[in-house]
Amino acid sequence: MKKGVRSQESGVRIAERFRGEISVGVAIVGLLIVLAFLAPGFFTRENLSDLVLANMPVLIVALGMTLVILTGHIDISVGTMFAICCVAAGEFAKLGLPAWGAGLAACFIGATLGAINGTLVAYVRIPSIVVTLAAMVAFRDALRWITQGAWVQDLPSNFQWLGTTQAASNTITFGIAVALAIGIGWGLRNLPAGRSVYATGSNANAARLVGIDSALVTFSVFAITGALTGCAALLNSIRFNQIPSNAGLGMEMKVITAVVVGGTAITGGRGSIQGTLLGVILLGIISPALTFLGFSAYWERAIQGLIILCAVGFDAVRSRWGRAGDFVERTA
Amino acid sequence: MIKRWFPNGEWMVILALLAEIGIFSGVAQNFLTTGNFLEVIRLSVELGLLALALTPVIITGGIDLSVGSMMGLAAVAFGSLVMDWHWSIFAAAVAALLIGCAGGALNGVLIAEFKIPPLIVTLGSFSAFRGIAEGITHGAVNYSGFSKSFLFLGQGYVLGMPAQLPVLLIALGGYAVLLHRSVIGRGLYAIGFAGNGARYAGISVARRIGLVYFMSGLAASVAAIVYVAHLGQAKSDAGTGYELDAITAVVLGGASVAGGRGTILGTVLGLFSISILQNGLHLAALPSELTGILTGTVLVLTIAMDRVRARSKTSGGEEAIEMKNSQVAILCGAILLGSLITAGANVWLVKSLKTPSAASATHTPVIAVMPKAKGDPYFVSCRIGAEEAARELGVELIWDGPTGLDAAKQNEIVESWITRGVDAIAVAVENQAGISTVLRKARQKGIHVLTWDADAEPDAREYFLNQATPEGIGNALTDEAARLLGGKGDFAIITGALSAANQNQWIAFIKKRVEEKHPGLKLVTIRPSDDDRDKAFSETQTILKVHPTVKLIMAISAPAVPGAGEAMRQAGRKDVDVIGLSLPGICKPYILGGVVQTIFLWNTKNLGYLTVYAGTMLSENKIPPGATSFQAGRLGALEISGSQIILGAPLLIDKKNIDKLDF
Numbered sequence: 001m002k003k004g005v006r007s008q009e010s011g012v013r014i015a016e017r018f019r020g021e022i023s024v025g026v027a028i029v030g031l032l033i034v035l036a037f038l039a040p041g042f043f044t045r046e047n048l049s050d051l052v053l054a055n056m057p058v059l060i061v062a063l064g065m066t067l068v069i070l071t072g073h074i075d076i077s078v079g080t081m082f083a084i085c086c087v088a089a090g091e092f093a094k095l096g097l098p099a100w101g102a103g104l105a106a107c108f109i110g111a112t113l114g115a116i117n118g119t120l121v122a123y124v125r126i127p128s129i130v131v132t133l134a135a136m137v138a139f140r141d142a143l144r145w146i147t148q149g150a151w152v153q154d155l156p157s158n159f160q161w162l163g164t165t166q167a168a169s170n171t172i173t174f175g176i177a178v179a180l181a182i183g184i185g186w187g188l189r190n191l192p193a194g195r196s197v198y199a200t201g202s203n204a205n206a207a208r209l210v211g212i213d214s215a216l217v218t219f220s221v222f223a224i225t226g227a228l229t230g231c232a233a234l235l236n237s238i239r240f241n242q243i244p245s246n247a248g249l250g251m252e253m254k255v256i257t258a259v260v261v262g263g264t265a266i267t268g269g270r271g272s273i274q275g276t277l278l279g280v281i282l283l284g285i286i287s288p289a290l291t292f293l294g295f296s297a298y299w300e301r302a303i304q305g306l307i308i309l310c311a312v313g314f315d316a317v318r319s320r321w322g323r324a325g326d327f328v329e330r331t332a
Numbered sequence: 333m334i335k336r337w338f339p340n341g342e343w344m345v346i347l348a349l350l351a352e353i354g355i356f357s358g359v360a361q362n363f364l365t366t367g368n369f370l371e372v373i374r375l376s377v378e379l380g381l382l383a384l385a386l387t388p389v390i391i392t393g394g395i396d397l398s399v400g401s402m403m404g405l406a407a408v409a410f411g412s413l414v415m416d417w418h419w420s421i422f423a424a425a426v427a428a429l430l431i432g433c434a435g436g437a438l439n440g441v442l443i444a445e446f447k448i449p450p451l452i453v454t455l456g457s458f459s460a461f462r463g464i465a466e467g468i469t470h471g472a473v474n475y476s477g478f479s480k481s482f483l484f485l486g487q488g489y490v491l492g493m494p495a496q497l498p499v500l501l502i503a504l505g506g507y508a509v510l511l512h513r514s515v516i517g518r519g520l521y522a523i524g525f526a527g528n529g530a531r532y533a534g535i536s537v538a539r540r541i542g543l544v545y546f547m548s549g550l551a552a553s554v555a556a557i558v559y560v561a562h563l564g565q566a567k568s569d570a571g572t573g574y575e576l577d578a579i580t581a582v583v584l585g586g587a588s589v590a591g592g593r594g595t596i597l598g599t600v601l602g603l604f605s606i607s608i609l610q611n612g613l614h615l616a617a618l619p620s621e622l623t624g625i626l627t628g629t630v631l632v633l634t635i636a637m638d639r640v641r642a643r644s645k646t647s648g649g650e651e652a653i654e655m656k657n658s659q660v661a662i663l664c665g666a667i668l669l670g671s672l673i674t675a676g677a678n679v680w681l682v683k684s685l686k687t688p689s690a691a692s693a694t695h696t697p698v699i700a701v702m703p704k705a706k707g708d709p710y711f712v713s714c715r716i717g718a719e720e721a722a723r724e725l726g727v728e729l730i731w732d733g734p735t736g737l738d739a740a741k742q743n744e745i746v747e748s749w750i751t752r753g754v755d756a757i758a759v760a761v762e763n764q765a766g767i768s769t770v771l772r773k774a775r776q777k778g779i780h781v782l783t784w785d786a787d788a789e790p791d792a793r794e795y796f797l798n799q800a801t802p803e804g805i806g807n808a809l810t811d812e813a814a815r816l817l818g819g820k821g822d823f824a825i826i827t828g829a830l831s832a833a834n835q836n837q838w839i840a841f842i843k844k845r846v847e848e849k850h851p852g853l854k855l856v857t858i859r860p861s862d863d864d865r866d867k868a869f870s871e872t873q874t875i876l877k878v879h880p881t882v883k884l885i886m887a888i889s890a891p892a893v894p895g896a897g898e899a900m901r902q903a904g905r906k907d908v909d910v911i912g913l914s915l916p917g918i919c920k921p922y923i924l925g926g927v928v929q930t931i932f933l934w935n936t937k938n939l940g941y942l943t944v945y946a947g948t949m950l951s952e953n954k955i956p957p958g959a960t961s962f963q964a965g966r967l968g969a970l971e972i973s974g975s976q977i978i979l980g981a982p983l984l985i986d987k988k989n990i991d992k993l994d995f
Contacts, residue, residue, distance in 0.1 A: 041877060050873045074451075120632060125639045127589045130631060133580065138628025144735060145621035149707035151918055166902060236866070240898055241921060244865045244891055246707055257455055266449040288874045297859050298470045298830060302463030309456035312448055
């Protein structure tokens, strides 16, 4: 009897712990079941590996975005930073740097841009949506002005696939993304630095009172997001042999949607990396799944929006029934 | 006193606005004229409506990203009801407003009733609304040909004022009363300051929040109707990107995104500082990329100064010293900003003075050329030819256009060129019906008008520089596909954006050609690439798996061809051919590598060269009416057929000739 109660209790606790992720999980499983019946071709090894690779950059940027949103901020300049890092990686490679060196340089540039955002948000105290809105527009136009829209071409032959084979490079890309996801996911739960991200997002003043430098935390998450964007830019660029200067247009929307669909609260303090992972998976499979199911491209965007609204709405309805009176806490 | 009138530091925006006006009246031609002032107002109406609607939303601490998409949906619904269903303008307008209300109410219910954060809700409806608009019209339908009396609302003048001005003024008055003179308005501030506090004070928070989103949907649909009347066209891409501009205007005007602060006066100031900046840059013929850079900088600087000021106030204790420090900081900031602007202005002044003085003896013709989108590699290579011709002929070339495909922006830039006074305007037309009105106005003012790349209505321009007809392109692509497939087989098309007018025209001709000449061919699917190489890459991968029978991919957007080529190379599918419409420069590795068989294009450099050459000849009246040919510099004699100057047939580019091409 006693044992039964305990296992029931832990079941509840697990459900509570993964509260945000459940509705996305349900949506993904539902979509996959439909696919299994109507378009089994979706599950070929080739298709899955193509999908995984295509979504690695979004995942890596989304890891950083999760940190930013956990602290209660937002970064809508990631698409612009992505483009700048792509072009920078290409230019450095043309200067003769090996691919990994160009990648480090791109990460460094990304981190610098992120640090600018971070400084303005954490120390000058300008709302993050304003800072990153300005950065998104200003840096994108600056890049457009400098490159005049020209692509980076004639990359050295050791740039694509990092100078190795396609398979090896894909494995490396996948490995880096997984390592980053696990590392950040583990660090968030177990390291003091990770906990301080949650603390800052839950209540920045309280966090400061218990001795957490919440300004430094905020600054760091923006800088980290910039560096991760640089990393994503490199991993995306090495799959091709030229670099378009308009890369990453609209990426911020994709990334933010993935993070919030994955159950991270936009108000900060609540969310997880595994939720983000699920969000990236859902967004990554919707579009190809609709193609496999034979939907016309013209309706795709509407269906995508509806699936997202449903996933989020379902979560909201459930949590409203589950915890009445929660509104005050969530909107405050 | 200042505190009372400008509670959120709006005086700083006024200073920025005055600085803008001061600089531009020195640098830009015909900037400080009543006519230009009225044009700025006309162009600000749609954005102004959205910004007004967003002010209370932001004051409650929320955000509405869906306003631009709602404009697209309401515009398409309005156009479809008038054109397809033959409703009266009035009935269709009411229906469009109801759709706006319904969309706003949906947002409101989800946010206020279901307590989902506004950012998430409106992020979802942002793609849902635009998606429905694209779904209804298949992205392609462009409703135009509205009655004159309706277009008057967007293009006419009442007592010398733009006809849509009253709409903005009514909305302005309504929102000002609502926010600053009503109980509801006080409640909105209270909610933004402290949601719980407001609830305990007896304000029905949910209902008030629902109301602001409802009104924002309504305002977006009003803006959509004004937009349709202004451009004379309704298409699913109406209002793309407007949400960010509107938010920028509100925030620039001193509203706090955290809620509780903001005024209608501030929003109006923010709105005009953005639209005057854009207008001034166009008039001064400065590149439009500067708009983004300057808006971003001004945005951060104004708010940073405001924050410095606010912080000094909250920290008590050493108040006197703090205050002085903050004043010094503001002063330093203001001086810095001022000196930056002056320095920048000086550089531009020197630049813009140089040209007239060098050619003061004889008037140098000014040829203004507009691409469809500035960053597009296709137009970048056209520009090289245009600059070559300008150097050769000694004319001044203004090369400016929207940074992305944007019909409304094209109109705006042409308007500013008319105000500035140029000798010839050449436009690569994004939207036929929309641009024709303003091009006719340019002709009335004695400016020579050409179209290139894509045509406007024939009476709106003197000549169209025809590089290749949509029919010619469609036929060439289809015939090449039939040749490669041996007359029989499945193929797929990867297009640009689903709503791109050019591509949709080509697709129509491709379908027609298949039906008439090549019944063995079958078009199995059309996928969008949004002019993004990486998206074209993934779409190609998916097509190969979903439609294994496809033996040929036809990519009809410049970045899509290398995307499809790379996907083919990585998949190792030697049995599938790739053809398309693209630039040799970015396709070269794939054509030489054998994954892309053929691409079609005309010589883009020559097209740019011809545009400036013909513009100059026209402005010097060297092309007599009724001429049948014309000598275009290094291009030799070109045929004039009717009012079209023909550049030549599209070029077939493959392994054999790609090494000889340099664009």
